[in-house]
Amino acid sequence: MENNILDCVIVGSGPAGFTAAIYAARASLKPELFTGLEPGGQLTTTTEVENFPGYPDGITGPEMMLHLQKQAERFETKVHYEMISKVEFAKKRGGIHKLSTGAREILAKSVIISTGAAAKYLGLADEKKYAGGGVSACATCDGFFYRGKDVVVVGAGDTAAEEATYLSKICNKVTLLVRKDHFRASKVMVDRVLSTPNIEVKYNHELIGIKGENFLVERAKVVNNLTDEVSTIDVHGIFIAIGHKPNTGIFKGQIDLDENEYIITEGKSARTNIPGVFAAGDVQDHHYRQAITAAGSGCMAAMDAEKYLGELAGENHTWVEQD
16 A cells, blocks of 8 residues: 555645755655646746846746756656646545546645745736736836836735835836725835835726737826726836735645635744645745745755654554545
């Protein structure tokens, strides 16, 4: 029975998943990684990454993910281009976790979840057309490319306020589009926005289109939803800051999630409330959401998994399915 049970299964790729695989493989856990529908995660849609250590000249997101995957495979991580569609986690310490792709079942002593989170978009066709050419959902990631230029931020919550404030330090002007006549952000964030000279807030305004040439943004088409007046704003960058949704659908009812459906981890660890199940990257981080922090948490998850399995091995634990 035990020969059919994997030591470590990693659900999801990206910086967190591949880093977890590198560390787990070097710890002789023989990890098997299931990429999901988007191998490499969100970074595969990023044209240029300039803030990840070790790349002084920058690197494209797809190239970085390819490097991480090759490094994981160098240590004999098995990468499966499949999606885990169902899980059944054992509740007791030392239990066997069951995962399914729909076509086959996988048994695992430990599981690392690194399925990430997806940025929410408005649903405009132009958002996809200009992705990587001026449309972004991460000011920290892409703001550098618009230094000295004019940009638009869409949103009314803390994320939008934070993005606008960050961009105001490097851009010429930031126009913040707020759909209603008030913010949803905390008072301290609103005060910060309103006290920044180069941020203009347009209440009751919505983004309805994006115009440009050669797939590069040149204008934002907006509407005043009180008067129906349509106008354009000359900009080079448009940042959609209406939130993220963690990819935790298949884990509902199996693991503790917070009110926004992010996986809850214990303290400064990757441990979840289920023994032997760990979480890394954006699926449990709604604050930083950076490739480097995701990679760091992937390392943590692998080390926590190694410790968990080591403790059970020291107890001469027998791996059998439990009721």
